[in-house]
Amino acid sequence: MADDAESSISLAALTGRLAEQAGALAGALGGPFEPPAYLDLVRRARDVDGLAEQVLKLSVQQSRDAGHTWQEIGDLLGVTRQAAFQRFGKPIDPRTGAPMDKTVRMDNAAERARQIAEAVLGGRMDEARPHFNAQVLAAFTEEERGRGMATVAGLVGAFEGFADDAPFVRRVGDHTVVDIPLHYEAGDMKARVAFDTDERVAGLFILAPEMP
Incomplete structure (x- = not known):
């Protein structure tokens, strides 16, 4: 139960930050007679995108903890259940019993x-x-x-x-x-x-x- 409470707090904190940054992005658009600082928009949009990805990952994790299947999550995201698992799952290495490293290290x-x-x-x-x-x-x-x-x-x-x-x-x-x-x-x-x-x-x- 403690993990669930901590996860919920984290999700609430993340969504609060996301709302703040999305509001700042909207505010940076400027008025009809004043063009925005476009590079600033890019920076703000990048930050919003990063936070949205964190919110999505944590929401998927909580959905799995609540008993929802990868099929349900995949259907919601418009991908196969395997694609959803590969993106958000936490596979265990059968050789060691430890979580597998999913970090992609090839930049190109x-x-x-x-x-x-x-x-x-x-x-x-x-x-x-x-x-x-x-x-x-x-x-x-x-x-x-x-x-x-x-x-x-x-x-x-x-x-x-x-x-x-x-x-x-x-x-x-x-x-x-x-x-x-x-x-x-x-x-x-x-x-x-x-x-x-x-x-x-x-x-x-x-x-x-x-x-x-």
Whole structure:
């Protein structure tokens, strides 16, 4: 019960700060004849966004503590239950029994993953191969790439481009995993690029968007 009370106080304090900062952001807009200081707006909006993320995480935690499922939370957020868990869950390492570190340490994971996916989908394997680890380099031959592209084309037709949605980056075990939304002729897919601890590509897949 003490933990619940402490969590509620924290949530109340966070939402109070969020309301204050949101009010300050609105006040910084200025009047109709006086343009705002736009960089100040960016700074204030950044601070509001950070606090809103903290409120969301704590609200999800309390919802789980109250017995709500990841399916309910995912439905509310418009994502799968696995995506909700990967974003907000606290997995336990079965090897040690300790909470797993979910910190993404690759600052450029999304950018690198997109560049690699672009190269592979565009047939520019000479650009992609330097990013592969030894296992992927040995296994992902041009023949294997062609077989995979043909399988995807048989399902959803020709590749048309990258979707506008931002890549989804998270840490899964020892890997940094990036999902990149893709548009195809007859449906949407996603490219998944997994980086190992040396920040080399340890896996690259084209998957249906609902695949966990």
